[in-house]
Amino acid sequence: MSTPSNRCPEVDQFPSPTSEESESLIPKSSKPHWTRYLWDTLDKSPEEQRFLLKLDAAILTIASLGYFIKHLDQININNAFISGMKEDLGLDVLWSLLTIIMAKCSNVQQIYVLRFLIGLAESSFYPGMQYIIGSWYQKHELGKRSCVFHASSAVGSMFSGYLMGAVYHLDGVNGFKGWQWLFIINTVISLPIAFSGFLFLPDVPEITRASYFSPDEILLAQTRMQDEGRANRAPYTMKKVKKVLSSWHIYLLTLLYIFYLNGGGVSAQPAFAIWLKQQGYSITQINTYPTLTTAVQIITTLIYAWMSDTILQGRRWPPIIFSGVMIIIVNTSLTVWNIPTGWKWGCFILAGCSSGVSGLIYAWMHEICAEDNEERALVAGSMNEMANVVQTWLPLLIWQQVEAPEYPKGYLASIWIAVAMIATAMTIRHLHGRQVAQWAIKSTRE
Template identity: 20%
Template sequence: MEKTDATHIESASIEEDFKNGTQITITDPEKASGELMATAEELYPSVDKKKLLRKMDFHIIPMLSLLYLLCFLDRGNIGNANIEGLSTDLNLTGEQYNMALTVFFFTYAPLEVPSNMLLKKFRPSIWLPSIMVAWGLVMTLMGIVQNYGGLLATRVLLGVFEAGLFPGVAYYLTTWYCRSELQFRQAMFFSAASVAGAFSGLLAFAISKMRGVAGLEGWRWIFILEGIATVVVGFIAYFTLYDYPETAKFLTEDERQYIMYRIKFDGQSSSSAVAQDDSMNSKYLWDAFKDIQTWLHLGLFWGIICPLYSISFFLPSIIKNLGYTSSKAQLLTIPIYIVAACWGVLQAWLSDRLQKRSIFVAFNLCCMMLGYILAISISAAAHPAATYVGCYLAAFGIYPAIPGIISWISNNVSGSYKRAVAMAVQIGIGNLLGAVSTNIYRVQDKPQYRLGHSVNLGFIVLGFVCLVSLRIFYTRQNTLKKERLASGYYDSMSEDEFAQLGDRSPYFEYKL
């Protein structure tokens, strides 16, 4: 990186300052000398970047993916249980099944922001496994509920304890990986959601055969066995989940310093080296709420999350109502999720390699729109294959889009406390749409489900509007920063003021 202080800073001096926690910043942009600041590779020549990334991936991603696979499995398996007799055995009437889906979000969505703040305060290796064990116990108890009230209570508690996992892990990854590496890792983690969809159908098909064992219905065993598996993995996670680079035992001291140095200066343009203020200052909480990009990203998230939950909760029912048996409907969900998972990882790799975010998300929205238009416009009764293909197209767009938009906001919000809050706002308030998605696929609308498909189309259009608005906003802000820097607008700023600017710094370039 080019440095902008007239005084040459030796590499050894930078390394010493960094290790001691000294703020490294630029105080006079006008005095740019064009000399190069030391890079992480120059400061730590013994560290092999590619080898280190492989080591990080091996130690971090598999456990996170397993956690989220079980999280999404436990959240969505009620759809599989329902076509195995849940509503019939619990005597659910009218919209009671839909309400059981809805109440999950009444606790899930509001608790995501507080959970991310607690994750920032406490250790991930304690917080994440603890909430996992708790929701695993709730899931197990769901297998013995006897009435509508018991089902509602367990769904509410499931939302309480699952709230912290997705926003927590999404933020946690930003403390390990740079912006250019993030989406691929987010996709590997989130692909567990689509794998969970496939796994859920396969498990439900197998577990439902236990009907009558211990006098229990097959759908009860779906909840009990998957809940027990979650509890077991949660206990294992206490010992296998790492906190942050500075305390990770699988890293050498040079590797720890290398990672922290890269993260500290990630996102800065080549003309500076401005270390952001990462303190837990309430100022950054309000900065996140006041930043327009937080709310535009929320609108974009809404455009994808409503279709996501619709697929998760209703895909088995949609396919069954095309004329298939329950068992065959369970199996027919599997290839849809597998295709979505594979494309999600490939798209993320391409996005990181090309350093483009919005163009891929736009492609995802187009696939989703085409899928829902196909499902609406062609008769499901006369041409069930068209609806099934529409489900493929929708999932093909939905599952890769989530890591894309999560990576996009994490790339463009700095420092770490503001980023944690902004991501939790996006995901937390965004998940309120789950309460909408659980009520738009009504029994009386089968097999065409025009209402549900139409509502999802409306949110996809909202996503397009927010995506275009974000591109305009980021492009304008990048241009404005350059103009202000050239005009001397920042000349009078102190070191502390520069450190507190975060993504508003003239040296921070928004990614498109």
Template identity: 25%
Template structure:
């Protein structure tokens, strides 16, 4: 006769537990069997309140940092409209070359950066990166010629390389598989807001033209760079590294976050851990997993147009007959609408626990927008051209977040996930090299290659 399986007691976290130096609890952690029967010592309402505490501490901070990052990376387009090209005597495709060079170190260093992230702490590594790229942006304001611009863009690519993969990985350490995209989208919506704020800031800052004998476009780099350097000193203390080390949570709340993540396996077997150490085997696994390579092609579908389009939108609007100042301002509504569509698409995706249909939805919207831009007889119908910029931009951003989450949801343990996500972003950002060279000045105002590449 088969023996009846003894029911294991439900576990709870003793009041006296404290965190040790390695981030684990001093007393014995629950066994795998106990974790499977773990019942949180909180009501559903209290569990929601704990997650809201994490949301408010982590998501707005990362979103703001990415907003700053994207503004610093993309302000070259605003500076061009404000007179950078004329003052540095850029001709032909020299502007495109300057944009392109950024992406070479930016792409190649993302995987090494996430490996360093796993060996150190996110708060330390991210604050160091911010200080570095803020310093580089500030120095861009004193560039005098084309060769100087190329040099400074290479250094900016080195400094910014690790931030995006580090931030997206950090979100996966805190949230379950079908919670992460609803949070990541607010982080990634900062890309849309960055386009809006970048135009607004550039519009205001370029009014300083002549102050201290400097052109307005130089002040765009100097002021935005100094702000980033200043901000980096606070990130060291404000950014939480992991649930194990979250000082803003109680001991029981930390245990609740850790154990619910351990049970979020997708298969219903085993457990998930974010405390594993990076090793050679996990690095190779993250670089060779077929799911990452499948996602790379999906990422390329939008990253090429995303990077090229971001640097070109102010110029496209300028060519519709608006002044440089108004061209900066008119980029704002485009990115705000894109942000709204991106958030809606991601939250519905999490609700239905699906990724692929929502990737395809974004791609379809983008195709419709770019096809219309190809068909419009430029420079006629400027209003219709401006309207289609909304559709094209929304489609680009709608599909990127589900693609990232597709990979994040399917890689474990955390070391493999950190490398795999960085590898995806690395390969995807190589699309920035192509994107920087598909919107060609000699094709203005039609941009056949740029609009047609999507």
């Protein structure tokens, strides 16, 4: 595949490697070693192993810790709600949308204002980090890194449950209630992680100034992206914007992510915890038992990633289809509701199978939009932004607190959203296949 020549020279800190340099920077392996199925770095040259070790340490550590604290903030609102915040503040149905540290809030109005400001500040983190990941890693590496990054949100969910179970016993200490201590401790954890991002994130290969990379390693990074056919940055022009808006990429990939983010609602809502509360379980139990769902999410996320990068040879759509099928099975059972208690536990826990394909959707997007860096950035932002826009109003219609935990509209809507997600994924698969064939013909002619 030819490499697009849309480099923006004024921002380059290092020259692009020549073809001779590319040959010397990335030694060719005669035969893939079985260790690549464990972790792809193990099957590379010592130089590339050293480079990827630094890259993983910087990007994956900061990205994962950052997303961990972001999701910890979001899940804390649910755990605080079921642990006494509802009674203390008189909160209404909008509780499921609030994600702010609010230990000092004394009324709902304060929460609304703070939530808007925090949401504005954090909105670019996930698509921004996915864009950075897509700017450094090759196809056989991309799914794992994107999914490891995404799995950190599930770790945040689990940690929040355990944290709430622990700090609830601080109720009354220094005048703070147990749920308020949850947000105080969250802040202590978050600040050092946030500051470390300024020091260690490497930006993108063509402009990086990361001190821990040597000039040769920066050339190696640029060569790796050239080998992938992944374009460098270029100026935004009206022609480019029109090209992006006239392509199916931005519309179908955004639609796919909307369906993903809004289709696994039972795992995003505290239905499991509310049901446990109705069954008479203790505060500690209703905060810790739902972490089984997030444990399943972590496990399936990593399984999806490793299978997609290795066994499926970079194909992203099979795990997405499997995820949709699991959504249909779980939500069909919960729509019926009057099912054996054991299977109800199973449905709430297996709902975690639906949450692990976000990283693969982004990895797929990076590959589909590889030839245009600005399109890749715009589509990444559009996917996240539009999916979250829908998520701000859809739960108010289908996941109403007064219907919890039965949620007759929520479970039924999730089934149809999953069907739409599967159909959209298969459409993208078809169109991407045609696109790859066209690229191959173009490359042959050149």
